[in-house]
Structures are given as structure tokens and as C-alpha cells.
Amino acid sequence: MNTSHLTDQQIQLFVFQQGNEFEPWATHMATCKECQLKATLYRSVLEEVANLEKPVFNIDLASQVISQLEPIKPSIDFSRTLVGFIVLVLVSWLGSIVYWTSHELASLFTRLSSMATYLILLTSSSLLIFLVISLYQEFLDKMKRLTLS
Secondary structure (H helix, E strand, O other), X not given: OOOOOOXXXXXXXXXXXOOHHHHHHHHHHHHOHHXXXXXXXXXXXXXXXXXXXOOOOOOOHHHHHHHHOOOOOOOOOHHHHHHHHHXXXXXXXXXXXXXXXXXXXXXXXXXXXXXXXXXHHHHXXXXXXXXXXXXXXXXHHHHHHHHHO
């Protein structure tokens, strides 16, 4: 009588993966009745599992999940609405000031000397160019950080 039986894992490997690498086990299986009985049991379990019917689900999960979802409520972005309202009020206010004082503004520039007018134009255009260049450099820095991360 053989006292060194194969383990359950070895018998399962022998049954489920028939191959030449299990040659020492095959000689043991040929002589040992207890291991043959376990192998027969594992083969029958394997056949029963293979013969089981695949479960069929007649449930449409997608429609059930979608029916439980709440519809998306359109959200109003109040910050954009507020900014738009403030810009509209400021433009209206500045427009009305220019409309009511346009003759005074025109006479202001005609009363100034041409040198003062040129200095005002030069200062304002220089400031505008500086701000545009600064904004563009900030944009390039942000894009550089965005592409590096």
C-alpha cells in the first residue's frame, strides 16, 4: 500500500490539465486506488459544471438604470449673468455720459494744444501696448505650465 498520496491540488492539476509533465503522478495514479477515486470525483464535478445551463437573464438592465436616473436640471450660471448685467449697466452709464457731454468733450480736445493731444495719445497707446504684451506673456506662461504637467 502506498502511503505518499498526491495532494488534492496535484490530483486536480492531473485531471484538469492532461499533459506529459505529470508523468510521475501518472504512475502513482495507475497504482493508487484512493487517488484514482479522487480523480474520478474531480472528473465528474468537471463534467457536471460543463453540463450546467448558462443562466439567461431576460432583464434589460440599461433601461432600468436609466429610468432611475434623475433628469439633468438646466443650471443657470449666476456669475456669468451677474457679470453680463454689470457690463451692460457700465456700458449704458458710460454711453449716456458720452452722449450728454459729447459737445464738452469735443471742445476739450479742440481747446488743448496739439502737443498735449499727442502726449495723451502716446501715453494711452503705450499703456495699451504694455498691457497687451503683459497679458500675452502671462498666457504663454500658463500654456507652458499646462503642457508640462
